[in-house]
Amino acid sequence: MLKALAAASVAILLAATTAAIAADAPSTAAVAKNYADIAEASFTDTLIEARKLKAAVDTLIKSPTEDNLVAARKAWIAARVPYMQTEAFRFGNKIVDDWEGRVNAWPLDEGLIDYVSQEYADQGGSNNDLYAANVIANPKLKIGGEEVDATKITKELLSDKLREADGVESNVSTGYHAVEFLLWGQDLNGTGPGAGKRPATDYDTKNCTGGNCDRRAQYLETVTNLLVDDLAFMAAQWGPEGAARKAVMADDGRAGLVALMKGLGSLSYGELAGERMKLGLLIHDPEEEQDCFSDNTHNAHYYDALGIKNVYLGSYKRTDGTIVSGRSASDLVKAKSPEADTRTRAAIDKTLQHMQAIVDRANSVEAYDQMIGEGNAAGNAVVDQTIQALIAQAKEFERDIAALELTAIEFEGSDSLDSPGGVR
Known part of the structure; x- marks a missing residue:
């Protein structure tokens, strides 16, 4: 009798908890608004950091010393931190996907x-x-x-x-990677240690190396200014009257929810696990890494993964330390299926743990292009484990989509994952 009463009490408690979670479910409009707010803050941060990069480039051109070249390189790396976190907005939003090639096209x-x-x-x-x-x-x-x-x-x-x-x-003549090449030069080390080693004298018209130092400075100045222009355009698209914000708020925010889930799944599976990681691992080619001239790829991948977490949980830490947050996809999924939300959060955390392992290895053992080198069993394994975590994460997003009763969402694919035998 006592066992029956205890079981009944547990059942009542679970039912009450489930009902409370469902009652707290946000509207799709609230989720879409926060999604747009985070996008606006993220792209605004990219613009702020790009302007700092421009200032460092201007200083380098004016005074082409090794110290100023190092400062410009540091500014470029800092500028990548908020930008990579914006890529979670790419695949579900046509306006971002159509624009992305202007600022982040690779390889070049x-x-x-x-x-x-x-x-x-x-x-x-x-x-x-x-x-x-x-x-x-x-x-x-x-x-x-x-x-x-x-x-x-x-x-x-x-x-x-x-x-x-x-x-x-x-x-590719524009964007971050054109600037990267002009700051570092070619990485001629293959899968050996070392990044590009362009000297500051490549910009010194009085002691010129590489020839055409005046035109090289003109190119670097112009391409950096163009990057600032392009980022200013996209930040405005997420502002109060921006086209991107209006698009995601359509149909009471349902358009935004579809864009959100498509973006998370596509970046996880086809783009990051496939094109950016599995392809390079399959062919062991150092050219197939995101930030190949600077050896910054470990950070690029990490912040892509962090951007996915930002969007799913509806919270973004800006570069000034302030937090933009609100109702999230996680809240919606939890209201429909607490188990699904728990599984997704765990998958995201596991992916970030593996990404951190790549970052730690890059900072203490070897660069990412060495990790994917042929014959490097330990490095290959660290990368492959991360790829598998991203694939598992994408599967959880598929389950979330089913729980939310969303239809006609297809993630971006990759031959590297779907038809690896045909990849050369």
């Missing part, structure tokens, strides 16, 4: 921009006539059989004429 054929090693140039670009065009050294170019005047390196030249010129995606 760096010979389009500046001098490269003879070995690299000799590899040739069978599918890219501009593989080693070197716009910094050549004020006249031919693109698609037409002559292009590059006498003055302008925003229009970089953004309209050179970006994806001849329809080749690796003709």
Whole structure:
């Protein structure tokens, strides 16, 4: 009798708890608003840090010393921290996905921009006539059989004429990675230790190395200014009257919820686990790492994963330490299925633990491009364990979508995961 009463009491308590959780469920509009608020804060932080990068670049150009080059590199790395956290907004929001190639396209054929090693140039670009065009050294170019005047390196030249010129995606002339290459130069170490080693004298017109120091400075200044412009545009899209905010608030915020879940699943699975990590691991190619010139890839991956956590939990810590938070996808999932929310939170935490292991290894043992090197069993394992955690995380997002009764959400895929036998 006592056991029956105890069981009944537990059942009543569980029912009451479930009812209380359901009663506290936020509206989709509240979740979408907080999603937009976090996006606005995240992109605003990227803009703030990019302006600091611009100031450091301006100082380097004015006074091309090794100390100023190091300061500009540090500013670039700092600028990547908030930007990578914005990538959770990419795949579900067309306005972000269409724009992303302007600021974060990779990998790039760096010979389009500046001098490269003879070995690299000799590899040739069978599918890219501009593989080693070197716009910094050549004020006249031919693109698609037409002559292009590059006498003055302008925003229009970089953004309209050179970006994806001849329809080749690796003709990347703008964005973070173009700036990265101009600050570090090529990483010629393969899967050995070391990043790019561009000297500050590449910008010193009085003691010039690499040739064309005036045009190199002009390119760096222009591409950095263009990055600031592009980030200012996107930050405005999430403001009170911005097109991105209006889009996610449609249908009482349901459009935002769909965008949120698609973005989390796609970044977890197809983009981060697949294109950014599994591909490089399959072919052991140091060129297939996100921040390849600076050896900053471990941080890039970590902050991508942190951005996923920010969006699911509805809380973002800004670079000034303040917190933007509100009702979240986690709250909605918990109201429908507390078990599903618990599983998702655990999967996110596990992914971040594995990402931290990559960061710790990069800071104490070897860089990310070494981790994915052929024959490096220990490094390969650390990366692969993280990939598996990301895949498991994406599966939990699929379960969340089912719990929320959302339909027609398909995550971005990757041949590296879906058809690895065909990857070369």
